Amino acid sequence: xxxxxxxxxxxxxxxxxxxxxxxxxxxxxxxxxxxxxxxxxxxxxxxxxxxxxxxxxxxxxxxxxxxxxxxxxxxxxxxxxx
Amino acid sequence: xxxxxxxxxxxxxxxxxxxxxxxxxxxxxxxxxxxxxxxxxxxxxxxxxxxxxxxxxxxxxxxxxxxxxxxxxxxxxxxxxxxxxxxxxxxxxxxxxxxxxxxxxxxxxxxxxxxxxxxxxxxxxxxxxxxxxxxxxxxxxxxxxxxxxxxxxxxxxxxxxxxxxxxxxxxxxxxxxxxxxxxxxxxxxxxxxxxxxxxxxxxxxxxxxxxxxxxxxxxxxxxxxxxxxxxxxxxxxxxxxxxxxxxxxxxxxxxxxxxxxxxxxxxxxxxxxxxxxxxxxxxxxxxxxxxxxxxxxxxxxxxxxxxxxxxxxxxxxxxxxxxxxxxxxxxxxxxxxxxxxxxxxxxxxxxxxxxxxxxxxxxxxxxxxxxxxxx
Numbered sequence: 001x002x003x004x005x006x007x008x009x010x011x012x013x014x015x016x017x018x019x020x021x022x023x024x025x026x027x028x029x030x031x032x033x034x035x036x037x038x039x040x041x042x043x044x045x046x047x048x049x050x051x052x053x054x055x056x057x058x059x060x061x062x063x064x065x066x067x068x069x070x071x072x073x074x075x076x077x078x079x080x081x082x
Numbered sequence: 083x084x085x086x087x088x089x090x091x092x093x094x095x096x097x098x099x100x101x102x103x104x105x106x107x108x109x110x111x112x113x114x115x116x117x118x119x120x121x122x123x124x125x126x127x128x129x130x131x132x133x134x135x136x137x138x139x140x141x142x143x144x145x146x147x148x149x150x151x152x153x154x155x156x157x158x159x160x161x162x163x164x165x166x167x168x169x170x171x172x173x174x175x176x177x178x179x180x181x182x183x184x185x186x187x188x189x190x191x192x193x194x195x196x197x198x199x200x201x202x203x204x205x206x207x208x209x210x211x212x213x214x215x216x217x218x219x220x221x222x223x224x225x226x227x228x229x230x231x232x233x234x235x236x237x238x239x240x241x242x243x244x245x246x247x248x249x250x251x252x253x254x255x256x257x258x259x260x261x262x263x264x265x266x267x268x269x270x271x272x273x274x275x276x277x278x279x280x281x282x283x284x285x286x287x288x289x290x291x292x293x294x295x296x297x298x299x300x301x302x303x304x305x306x307x308x309x310x311x312x313x314x315x316x317x318x319x320x321x322x323x324x325x326x327x328x329x330x331x332x333x334x335x336x337x338x339x340x341x342x343x344x345x346x347x348x349x350x351x352x353x354x355x356x357x358x359x360x361x362x363x364x365x366x367x368x369x370x371x372x373x374x375x376x377x378x379x380x381x382x383x384x385x386x387x388x389x390x391x392x393x394x395x396x397x398x399x400x401x402x403x404x405x406x407x408x409x410x411x412x413x414x415x416x417x418x419x420x421x422x423x424x425x426x427x428x429x430x431x432x433x434x435x436x437x438x439x440x441x442x443x444x445x446x447x448x449x450x451x452x453x454x455x456x457x
Contacts, residue, residue: 064304
């Protein structure tokens with residue numbers, strides 16, 4: 001990938017094409033479950049357009065970021081709740 | 083219409099937290115009680131913050147809030163988990179030297195009345211609350227203040243009342259008579275004693291009761307556990323809450339057990355609609371972000387409004403209604419109804435049973451001259 005950004009998902013380094021959403025990066029990292037609901041159920045992206053809030057992750061320590069609405073940046077660290 | 087089934091010792095109008103507390107006290111004392119709720123248990127209560135706070139606007143306000151807080155402390159072991167009792171304390175935050183003088187005055191006032199407090203210097207303040215903006219001067223910690231989830235507290239009080247001898251009617255009272263009340267769905271409830279605890283609606287049934295609805299907005303965030311650890315209130319809050327102008331804001335943030343943050347507060351007179359006023363929400367959020375800059379990156383998930391029942395002298399109305407034979411009032415608690423609900427119920431019961439109350443009831447008397455205290 002010539003035009004790629006380097007980032008981490010749960011501490012694991014990955015490279016994704018520049019312009020990818022964080023949600024795409026998490027999926028590329030092999031994770032389809034992004035978080036757990038309050039009652040403990042696994043959740044992942046549903047609408048892909050910022051409405052459903054199911055794809056929330058922590059980005060550089062900021063909780064509850066909608067991963068489908070944010071583009072990947074060099075050095076970004078994404079954390080999924082276990 | 084009245085039969086034995088519809089005959090009670092006490093009918094309570096309104097099952098917000100004040101009505102529920104009255105119902106619980108009366109039912110536990112063995113009185114036969116009916117509570118009539120037009121909306122749902124915990125009405126306006128559900129719009130409030132659930133901050134059990136000792137206040138010092140006036141001696142009667144201090145006496146009532148402190149007494150009631152002690153009743154909450156006593157009740158704590160019985161509260162179910164959904165009441166989310168959290169002994170987090172209040173931090174009254176001083177932004178400048180003038181507010182720091184107020185911190186010291188407050189500490190003396192509380193100390194003289196045996197309420198423990200602690201003055202935090204800037205280092206201690208930032209240790210306690212690392213996300214507050216730099217440059218603050220200090221704070222007063224009131225560790226015995228606490229937080230509850232008020233709707234569940236109101237339901238708990240009502241469950242306890244019903245477990246004794248209280249019937250709950252989901253209906254609207256259309257008229258108070260000398261021998262009971264008339265219900266909208268038809269029929270009457272007979273009772274020697276009627277307690278009007280209908281909050282901002284109380285004057286509709288008891289004309290002449292001097293109260294105004296004072297609108298408030300609250301905002302709740304997503305879950306950010308540990309971000310805030312105490313109920314945070316700016317000392318400027320006092321200026322805001324006391325000024326009887328059309329609208330005012332103050333920084334007032336509450337941590338919830340869930341990790342959510344409840345963000346207040348606003349006060350508006352003369353606004354009828356319960357819709358969200360965007361300029362008010364913007365003003366509140368600006369104020370909150372001034373004190374907690376990182377809030378700006380967080381998600382708010384809901385916003386709502388409610389109406390406080392405000393009297394001119396900022397004291398509730400508790401006691402015998404002078405113009406009616408068997409009518410008692412328990413309303414006008416403005417922003418302190420959740421704090422003072424338990425004391426209100428206990429004081430009214432003491433009065434009904436001719437027992438000596440723990441604190442004098444006279445300052446809250448419906449026949450007091452509110453303008454004198456206001457002036």
